Amino acid sequence: MRGRLLQSLPILGCAGLLGVMLLVNLWNAAVGADWPKLRIRSAEQLWGVTAPAPPQWSLDAFLSGETQKIVSARMGMMQPVFPISVRIRNQFLYSLFGVSGAPDLLVGRExxxxxxxxxxxxxxxxxxxxxxxxxxxxxxxxxxxxxxxxxxxxxxxxxxxxxxxxxxxxxxxxxxxxxxxxxxxxxxxxxxxxxxxxxxxxxxxxxxxxxxxxxxxxxxxxxxxxxxxxxxxxxxxxxxxxxxxxxxxxxxxxxxxxxxxxxxxxxxxxxxxxxxxxxxxxxxxxxxxxxxxxxxxxxxxxxxxxxxxxxxxxxxxxxxxxxxxxxxxxxxxxxxxxxxxxxxxxxxxxxxxxxxxxxxxxxxxxxxxxxxxxxxxxxxxxxxxxxxxxxxxxxxxxxx
Structure with a gap:
């Protein structure tokens, strides 16, 4: 019994994390419009990153995948872990390869x-x-x-x-x-x-x-x-x-x-x-x-x-x-x-x-x-x- 419980811990941990993230998203969606200060977010927000335009709810946009793409991007940016994830990725690119993770910037000499x-x-x-x-x-x-x-x-x-x-x-x-x-x-x-x-x-x-x-x-x-x-x-x-x-x-x-x-x-x-x-x-x-x-x-x-x-x-x-x-x-x-x-x-x-x-x-x-x-x-x-x-x-x- 104890062995099966230990084997299940990783699955339970992932399920718990996903559940917490779902609750956080539901909370942010509920308070975001009227009480934005109550949203749960990272301590330091990203600079120069804006959310995509609202999705187009049309048959053509859905069949082309544009609606799904925008919804996915907006949901990803809602996650409290999104800013720290972006910073980790950008730091990796900058420190190891000397390149920019920001699309509009270049890293030159020195x-x-x-x-x-x-x-x-x-x-x-x-x-x-x-x-x-x-x-x-x-x-x-x-x-x-x-x-x-x-x-x-x-x-x-x-x-x-x-x-x-x-x-x-x-x-x-x-x-x-x-x-x-x-x-x-x-x-x-x-x-x-x-x-x-x-x-x-x-x-x-x-x-x-x-x-x-x-x-x-x-x-x-x-x-x-x-x-x-x-x-x-x-x-x-x-x-x-x-x-x-x-x-x-x-x-x-x-x-x-x-x-x-x-x-x-x-x-x-x-x-x-x-x-x-x-x-x-x-x-x-x-x-x-x-x-x-x-x-x-x-x-x-x-x-x-x-x-x-x-x-x-x-x-x-x-x-x-x-x-x-x-x-x-x-x-x-x-x-x-x-x-x-x-x-x-x-x-x-x-x-x-x-x-x-x-x-x-x-x-x-x-x-x-x-x-x-x-x-x-x-x-x-x-x-x-x-x-x-x-x-x-x-x-x-x-x-x-």
């Missing part, structure tokens, strides 16, 4: 992380752009600058960098990348058009290449996709110099001191978080910035900024100064070619960038109202998508 989209864009470079499109783009920027200047506001356009383009020496060796050998300057015709139209701009992408040898640390963190705060501070300094070139601006010239930071945090670990590892090694060199203003401010300047995610570090450097500017940041994200999402953050500290945007805040009327109340207008595009984003058209429309 364990440097890259987003695939930036790598694909850089490695496909070489063809000349449509010069008529470049000319039309620069014409729009000139019209924005003139309209903003007519309202007594400062204006500057920023080209932010691509980590893949500026740290191409760290790209994975197995990636076929002809552009790495070509050493072509994608931005040359874009700069020429800006110069021809007299647009006030800062080429922050080329600036990163020029300044890379001046500092003992890289200007992009190993585990992040954006420039670190040192790289962004260099761009912020150039932006304010350009704003004040024709006379004092409401936003005074910016300068900074910096010191090394041994443990990365914030946006310096955004890709490392998306790796969803068991053990995140955050001990790699990055920078801490102490910002200064060249002169005192009579009042707190208001910065209107429209751009992508690279604008965040620049704005944080600018607002963490004695003048304490306020930034009204309109954050643009490209979902597909020609399809954009827009969020808004009114920030006086870096913590405000973590707050969700209320849907009513991002209307066209509020966009124009925010522009009217600004002292300085900052417009940003990344070199990887220059001329392709929605903020240029929106800003032009708001100035008309």
């Amino acid at each position: 364990r440097t992380l890259f987003e695939k989209s930036y790598v694909s864009e850089f490695c496909a470079r070489g063809a000349a752009p449509d010069l008529a499109a470049v000319e039309a783009w620069a014409t729009r920027l000139r019209a924005i600058q003139e309209a903003v200047a007519a309202k007594g506001k400062g204006f500057v356009y920023l080209i932010s960098p691509s980590k893949a383009a500026r740290n191409s020496d760290l790209l994975p060796s197995q990636v076929a990348c002809p552009a790495r050998a070509l050493q072509s300057d994608k931005l040359a015709p874009w700069r020429a058009a800006l110069d021809a139209h007299g647009v006030a701009y800062v080429d922050g992408a080329t600036l990163m290449t020029q300044k890379a040898a001046d500092y003992p640390i890289r200007l992009f963190p190993r585990g992040g996709t954006h420039w670190n705060y040192l790289g962004a501070a260099l761009a912020a300094r150039e932006l304010t110099h350009r704003l004040n070139a024709g006379g004092p601006s409401a936003l005074p010239e910016y300068d900074f001191d910096w010191r090394p930071r041994a443990e990365a945090q914030g946006t310096d670990i955004d890709l490392l978080r998306l790796m969803n590892l068991l053990w995140q090694d955050r001990h790699y060199p990055t920078a801490e910035i102490i910002g200064n203003n060249a002169r005192a401010c009579e009042r707190r300047p208001m910065i209107f900024a429209a751009g992508g995610s690279f604008t965040v570090e620049v704005l944080i450097n600018l607002i963490e100064t004695p003048c304490r500017p306020v930034a009204d940041f309109w954050h643009y994200v490209r979902h597909d070619p020609g399809v954009f999402g827009r969020g808004r953050h009114i920030v006086e500290s870096r913590e405000a960038f973590d707050q969700e945007t209320a849907p009513g805040m991002v209307s066209a009327a509020n966009f124009r109202k925010a522009l009217e109340g600004a002292d300085v207008v900052l417009l940003e595009e990344n070199e990887s998508v220059i001329g392709e984003m929605g903020q240029v058209g929106d800003l032009l429309e708001a100035t008309r």
Whole structure:
């Protein structure tokens, strides 16, 4: 009797585990909609992992297997053991083979992380752009600058960098990348058009290449996709110099001191978080910035900024100064070619960038109202998508 009981223990244990998991799923399904905080889940949830779209309950979807596939995936992600299972798998791939378990990330030399989209864009470079499109783009920027200047506001356009383009020496060796050998300057015709139209701009992408040898640390963190705060501070300094070139601006010239930071945090670990590892090694060199203003401010300047995610570090450097500017940041994200999402953050500290945007805040009327109340207008595009984003058209429309 005792022997048969011992032989049955593994079966009973598995049955008990399955029963517990069934009860957990039933509980989560019961409370998930109305009381989500009561759900049973892992202590640390996964970064960047979203549940599949709801299944399609149609005969065609069922016969094709699409319904069953989505239901299975959603049920699997409901399990409390799902996050830890993903982390164990990703850690195994990363530690033993030096590859990423996250589908959109690549692991390069020195364990440097890259987003695939930036790598694909850089490695496909070489063809000349449509010069008529470049000319039309620069014409729009000139019209924005003139309209903003007519309202007594400062204006500057920023080209932010691509980590893949500026740290191409760290790209994975197995990636076929002809552009790495070509050493072509994608931005040359874009700069020429800006110069021809007299647009006030800062080429922050080329600036990163020029300044890379001046500092003992890289200007992009190993585990992040954006420039670190040192790289962004260099761009912020150039932006304010350009704003004040024709006379004092409401936003005074910016300068900074910096010191090394041994443990990365914030946006310096955004890709490392998306790796969803068991053990995140955050001990790699990055920078801490102490910002200064060249002169005192009579009042707190208001910065209107429209751009992508690279604008965040620049704005944080600018607002963490004695003048304490306020930034009204309109954050643009490209979902597909020609399809954009827009969020808004009114920030006086870096913590405000973590707050969700209320849907009513991002209307066209509020966009124009925010522009009217600004002292300085900052417009940003990344070199990887220059001329392709929605903020240029929106800003032009708001100035008309």
